[in-house]
Amino acid sequence: MxxxxxxxxxxxxxxxxxxxxxxxxxxxxxxxxxxxxxxxxxxxxxxxxxxxxxxxxxxxxxxxxxxxxxxxxxxxxxxxxxxxxxxxxxxxxxxxxxxxxxxxxxxxxxxxxxxxxxxxxxxxxxxxDEYTAGRIMTKDFVSIKRHFSVYYAIETLRATAPDAETIYYIYVTDDIDRLVGVISLRELIISPPNRPIEQIMNENLITVNINEDQESVANLVSKYDLLAIPVIDDLGVLRGIITIDDILDVVVEEAT
Amino acid sequence: MxxxxxxxxxxxxxxxxxxxxxxxxxxxxxxxxxxxxxxxxxxxxxxxxxxxxxxxxxxxxxxxxxxxxxxxxxxxxxxxxxxxxxxxxxxxxxxxxxxxxxxxxxxxxxxxxxxxxxxxxxxxxxxxDEYTAGRIMTKDFVSIKRHFSVYYAIETLRATAPDAETIYYIYVTDDIDRLVGVISLRELIISPPNRPIEQIMNENLITVNINEDQESVANLVSKYDLLAIPVIDDLGVLRGIITIDDILDVVVEEAT
Structure with a gap:
């Protein structure tokens, strides 16, 4: 002050x-x-x-x-x-x-x-609605298709990174945009360029529904120590991501 | 559940x-x-x-x-x-x-x-004390001296990174360990190797005192969109850092 x-x-x-x-x-x-x-x-x-x-x-x-x-x-x-x-x-x-x-x-x-x-x-x-995951998510995330090679995934990342909220996690979708996996920037960089993404992606996903309450989102991000969490709709389609700084803002605002 | x-x-x-x-x-x-x-x-x-x-x-x-x-x-x-x-x-x-x-x-x-x-x-x-910045900080941070060159700073980072909680911010101290600046990993990577750190570091620091209440720390991290905040003592000596995930844990725990 x-x-x-x-x-x-x-x-x-x-x-x-x-x-x-x-x-x-x-x-x-x-x-x-x-x-x-x-x-x-x-x-x-x-x-x-x-x-x-x-x-x-x-x-x-x-x-x-x-x-x-x-x-x-x-x-x-x-x-x-x-x-x-x-x-x-x-x-x-x-x-x-x-x-x-x-x-x-x-x-x-x-x-x-x-x-x-x-x-x-x-x-x-x-x-x-106010207080839902959908309201605080951003559509500025990096996503790639499961059949991409590591090389092509990195090229896609280069092209989309300037606009993305975070590039530490890259989300993997199938042909109809359903979220099927995630890969970290670190894993991508150390993988052989010709390896298909679907062979190295992590399929153990922690996600939230677009209508989920923001407080539950905060609990999940805190419990699993995430930097960002993907938001999906009822069909499993990736609709956005929420980053940890926006989650902190929500919880701090609520507490004060 | x-x-x-x-x-x-x-x-x-x-x-x-x-x-x-x-x-x-x-x-x-x-x-x-x-x-x-x-x-x-x-x-x-x-x-x-x-x-x-x-x-x-x-x-x-x-x-x-x-x-x-x-x-x-x-x-x-x-x-x-x-x-x-x-x-x-x-x-x-x-x-x-x-x-x-x-x-x-x-x-x-x-x-x-x-x-x-x-x-x-x-x-x-x-x-x-419980609820102070000191209690949730970690001493696993990367710090370099202000007279280091960019090249030597990157070498130091390579050596200490595996143990560090975050390597996105590197803290700069003077000869008696007082915090004098910060530089991001991104800035370090794009700077000429022979440039002294003190010429490129950011001296506009947002810090908290070691005895500061954890709630104030959360407010600062949220206000300034930080991924981590350095913790100093009354003499200005860098004693630790607090990362955003630990801050979120504190606020979520308080709210529930």
Missing amino acids: LMFHKYLSKIEALLEDGKDLELHVFLEDMHAADIAEVLENLEDDQIKHVFSLLSDDKATEVLEEINSEQFSDILAELTYEKKVTLLENMSQDDIVDKLSELSESRQKEIIAFLDFEDAEDVKELLIY | LMFHKYLSKIEALLEDGKDLELHVFLEDMHAADIAEVLENLEDDQIKHVFSLLSDDKATEVLEEINSEQFSDILAELTYEKKVTLLENMSQDDIVDKLSELSESRQKEIIAFLDFEDAEDVKELLIY
């Missing part, structure tokens, strides 16, 4: 003196969660100005951290290109988290700036 | 029929957390027999998962060599977790089987 007041007064001072370059450098060094906290305590025109001084990377992180209301307000002030860039960089589950607290018409306006695939994913995620 | 009863009756049946090889194969495929749950429901002689069928790796994982009482009972039945092997493989924070609920004399008996360095670490960790 002491730290927060130091940040706030430093930023207010730099704003008052019009020291934009110094403010930019100072902000880039701050953690996005702290910037978000500061923004909640500034005037509208100050918020707009501070936000305009952030690099795209930092601006994306800040959007992920601020509350829904401010997310919507800040976004409304940006140019078309900036909206598209920042929304594309944001994690899918963070977009859903912000949108879920906005009105349906505001949701639609924002979804219009997403590319087709992301828009479809976000619309799907918004359907799930 | 359904799964648990299936495991239990399958294992009881294999025990009754004396099918040791089949039981061994079945157990190796099970998750250690499930084996621990089954063990809590067997008779003493069955427990001893089931445990004897586990590979060293699986046995270590099971010891990490079972309750303190059973940990102590099972350990008492093992040979000297087996005790040393399994305890050496266990995570430091799990050993502390089990020992903390045993009597002081039982603690001393078990610590006697640890090597000198681990014994000293465990004795230190047992001193911290």
